[in-house]
Amino acid sequence: MDGDRLPERTCVGCRGRGPKGSLLRVVRTPEGGARVDRSGRAPGRGAYVHPAMDCVRRAMRGGALARSLRTALGQAQAASLVQELTEVLGAP
Ligand SMILES: [Zn+2]
Numbered sequence: 001m002d003g004d005r006l007p008e009r010t011c012v013g014c015r016g017r018g019p020k021g022s023l024l025r026v027v028r029t030p031e032g033g034a035r036v037d038r039s040g041r042a043p044g045r046g047a048y049v050h051p052a053m054d055c056v057r058r059a060m061r062g063g064a065l066a067r068s069l070r071t072a073l074g075q076a077q078a079a080s081l082v083q084e085l086t087e088v089l090g091a092p
Contacts, residue, residue, distance in 0.1 A: 009048040012064045013055030023048035024088065026081070028069040033077035036084045045069050049085075056085050 006019040020040075027037040027044045037046060047068040049059050059065040060082060066073045073081065 011050045012047050012068045013049050013059035024051050032071045034081045036088050
C-alpha cells in the first residue's frame with residue numbers, strides 16, 4: 001500500500017520524476033494544440049514538465065511533449081505553447 005505517498009509524475013523533458021505539484025501540467029486542447037494547465041485540473045490529456053526552460057526545450061525539441069499528448073503540434077501551436085511556458089516560468 002502506498003496510498004500515503006504523493007503521486008509522482010514524469011517530466012517529458014528530462015524523464016526525471018517529481019511530486020505532481022512540482023511539475024507544470026500541459027494539457028491538450030480540443031483543437032489539437034496544447035496549453036499550460038495552471039489549475040492542474042483541466043480536462044483532457046496532460047503531460048508534465050519541470051518548471052525549467054531546459055526541460056521545456058528538451059520536451060519540445062525531441063517532440064516528446066507532442067507525443068505524450070498524442071497530438072502533432074503545428075509550428076504556430078508549438079510557438080504559442082513555448083511562449084506561454086516562458087511567461088509562466090518568468091524566463092527572459
Ligand atoms: Zn525535467
